[in-house]
Amino acid sequence: MWRRVASFSPFISSTKSSTLSQLGPTLKIWESFTTGAPIPVNHGISSKDSTPFITFVLGGPGSGKGTQCAKIVDTFGFKHLSAGDLLRREIACNSESGSTILDTIKEGQIVPSEVTVRLIRREMELSNNHKFLIDGFPRSEENRIAFERIIGAEPNIVLFFDCPEEEMVKRVLNRNQGRVDDNIDTIKKRLKVFEALNLPVVNHYAKKGKLHKICAVGAEDEIFEQVRPVFAGCEVISES
Numbered sequence: 001m002w003r004r005v006a007s008f009s010p011f012i013s014s015t016k017s018s019t020l021s022q023l024g025p026t027l028k029i030w031e032s033f034t035t036g037a038p039i040p041v042n043h044g045i046s047s048k049d050s051t052p053f054i055t056f057v058l059g060g061p062g063s064g065k066g067t068q069c070a071k072i073v074d075t076f077g078f079k080h081l082s083a084g085d086l087l088r089r090e091i092a093c094n095s096e097s098g099s100t101i102l103d104t105i106k107e108g109q110i111v112p113s114e115v116t117v118r119l120i121r122r123e124m125e126l127s128n129n130h131k132f133l134i135d136g137f138p139r140s141e142e143n144r145i146a147f148e149r150i151i152g153a154e155p156n157i158v159l160f161f162d163c164p165e166e167e168m169v170k171r172v173l174n175r176n177q178g179r180v181d182d183n184i185d186t187i188k189k190r191l192k193v194f195e196a197l198n199l200p201v202v203n204h205y206a207k208k209g210k211l212h213k214i215c216a217v218g219a220e221d222e223i224f225e226q227v228r229p230v231f232a233g234c235e236v237i238s239e240s
């Protein structure tokens with residue numbers, strides 16, 4: 001049985017950010033598994049643990065991050081937070097920063113870290129889940145450092161979908177979801193940003209031993225078979 005327990009938010013208590021310390025401790029509701037039945041302890045997840053378990057999902061434009069995240073959610077019960085979707089939602093609801101975000105996305109550039117991390121933090125705090133898939137973030141070393149400072153946590157796992165440029169361009173141009181950045185001019189800029197700013201983040205986590213590189217070429221289900229073992233022990237277990 002799942003039950004909800006009240007606790008102090010681990011983001012708040014563990015952060016050194018002055019912004020968050022001004023807010024003070026926030027009472028947070030987390031989900032907790034309470035059957036007492038043991039589940040395999042992997043990646044530091046325990047059955048009664050309410051500490052956030054964070055996965056960053058990285059890869060170039062069109063490498064299949066969103067597609068594979070949907071499968072991870074279905075199989076392992078993570079909360080999916082696509083940074084790009086959160087930014088597009090700000091545009092759609094005409095928020096204060098909406099028009100600046102739109103211009104940045106059209107140019108294939110990176111939205112200021114404070115904006116993106118604030119959106120991610122809000123979703124994490126609102127969620128009853130404690131397993132997060134953060135898709136398409138961090139996009140730069142500056143993003144990464146801002147996340148660590150504001151959230152006060154590092155990812156447990158980093159997935160990197162490795163895909164040849166030619167394949168990424170083909171997929172993005174065929175995507176047909178009406179995205180303002182799915183055109184050849186913006187894709188070229190996004191690919192440059194990916195190489196110059198995203199790859200250093202990938203290298204950072206490779207050095208830390210947290211990176212799981214996935215070959216992103218092939219059928220979606222075949223790619224997921226490379227992803228699945230990374231999350232061994234993260235299955236959603238419910239009482240029968």
Ligand SMILES: Nc1ncnc2c1ncn2[C@@H]1O[C@H](COP(=O)(O)OP(=O)(O)OP(=O)(O)O)[C@@H](O)[C@H]1O
Pocket residue numbers: 059060061062063064065066067068084136171172174175176216217218219220223
């Ligand atoms: N293995 C695959 N083979 C062929 N097409 C794929 C594969 N995986 C995803 N696609 C398709 O490629 C397109 C891009 O996939 P997806 O949106 O998941 O990429 P993404 O990494 O999230 O891209 P972005 O960074 O632009 O959001 C989609 O139309 C998707 O259906």
Ligand SMILES: O=c1ccn([C@@H]2O[C@H](COP(=O)(O)O)[C@@H](O)[C@H]2O)c(=O)[nH]1
Pocket residue numbers: 061083084085087104105106108109110111112116135136137138139143181190
């Ligand atoms: O952390 C982020 C994530 C995204 N962006 C901007 O949004 C677009 C689209 O992102 P997708 O992940 O491909 O949906 C991206 O090119 C950036 O312009 C961002 O600035 N920061």
Ligand SMILES: [Mg+2]
Pocket residue numbers: 065066082084136
């Ligand atoms: Mg995506």
